[in-house]
Amino acid sequence: MAVKDKLKTDLFPTIWCPGCGIGLIMQQLATVMDELGLDKLNTVIVTGIGCTGRMGAYLNFESVYTLHGRTLPVAEAIKTVRPELHVIVVSGDGDLASIGGNHLLHSIRRNPNITVLCNNNEIYGLTGGQTGPTTPQGTSTISSPAGAAYSPINLQGVVNTNPNAYYAKTTVYHQGPMRKAIREAIEWPGFSFVDIASQCIENNGRRIGFSSANDMLQHYRTAYKPAPPGSTHLEPQQLGIVKGVPLPVAGE
């Protein structure tokens, strides 16, 4: 098998804008799927909607393209009924942390053995660039012309309310660490969450002063620094992994 067998390349080019970060996540996910032997018989993809939600259509797997915000109850139920499957959720920050926020809180609490990849572009992209739950305070968007009023949600803090969960923060620039985090997350026995900073040049980046997607990637390169080894808490713009105590998962 090869990485490209994990993708429906006949549907390419994708609908994503030139310079979008989502394809970089898909590339690493497909690579990890190939490394781990994930296939159509042992893996299901569950996506939210918006730009990120389209990934399910491009992965060569069976996929559920859920309602906005409802990935987690769907994914958890699939895992409950079919514990032998790898269930991978790919969703945006608005989907997971805002409209689906209550599911996120409770899914984390129940510690299902599922993997969540969060395309965190700090904006509602497909709808044109409105403030999201992860938009940094003060950022100008089309729904916050005077700057986003509130501080962003602390995803790491939310995930780590479960002492047995896996949380990783990475960016699409840091391909190696991102691949490692996706791999570890899929192998983690319990709830795992990979928080991936990712650029939306068209509906966010240009408005806040970036000239190109590459400009945003260079920003990730310089702004994000690895956390010191053994960190149990990541500062904003620190790259790293916070692992809880792995638990055997009920029913498996």
Add this chain to the structure above:
Amino acid sequence: MTKRLVQGNEAVLRGAIRAGASYFCGYPISPSSEILAQASVYATTHPEFRFLQAEDEIASANAILGASLAGAKSFTATSGPGFSLMQEAIGYGHKVGIPCVIVNVMRVGPGTGMPTMPGQGDLNQTRYGSTGDYTSIVFYPSTVAECYEYTIHAFNAAEESRTPVIFLSDAFLGHLNEVADLDTIDVSVVPRTLEPLASGGTRLFSGVATYTDGEPATADADEFIRQYHESREHRVKVAERYAFYEYGWNKDAETLVIAFGITRRIAQPLAAHFALFRPIRIWPTLDKELTEIAARYKKIIVIEGSDGQYANVVERMLLRRVERVPLLGGRMSIEAIREGLAQIGMLPAESAPSGSESPARVG
């Protein structure tokens, strides 16, 4: 198994189990909570039956859709406000084509309303609650034994139509205890119709308008219309196989009473004075059957626990005026019915003692 007292809500759970349900997800809400509680008890001794009390009804409805896609016959139980929260997921289930059963034990709304009082005000919600056009199949029985029987039919219709089928009950019927021997009720069970996830294909179960190859079809009216009619025709055809209703009482009377669910039971003392039509399949409406029967009667009275939700449908269907006896605020009693009949000048001169208590049915 011999005859014993069975509660309406318990009969629903037992019907679901008989139909092969193996996944329940719900959230506590009166007057449906016995189904949740008893499902949790059942799960402790039957590990193949999976149970989750979710964070809310939104999660419950989406979870049963996921469970169904994964291969389990699945269901949830709720009441009016919780059912409102499930509407988006119900529409998604219709769009994608996912079999499952949603039990709505009706109370008095809108809002939090009267949580422990019986109502029948969710008929419109079962038909029109979600966005867009879709074909709801909805059953509403009248007895505890029927709660068992029609729950099985609901699961069967869900499998055949590949939609979320709604099973209606009410606070009165759900909490009613009747002597029944459920094991003597024989309804054949339709096996699963949907190939479970991860069967080796690359299907995309999409709530977004999509071509069969997975490409978005979000601006293609022709494709939308083609898919819409294809699924609608299939679902209407399936519903025709479940055309359940009861026609009885005094068929020679001049007036036809239409009553369903618990209201039909409450109206029983009027049996000598009126003919009765009781729809058990609430949606799609029983147009052919009711049109034919209604033509024999000078007057029609709809007695229901809402302000005319079904009466409006009957008027539009028959293109003739119907009389209405709305039972509001949980006042679902024979006294309230007599009062309503008196207000419209339709109270029989002397209400004779009731006839047989057991509803008959056809279909």
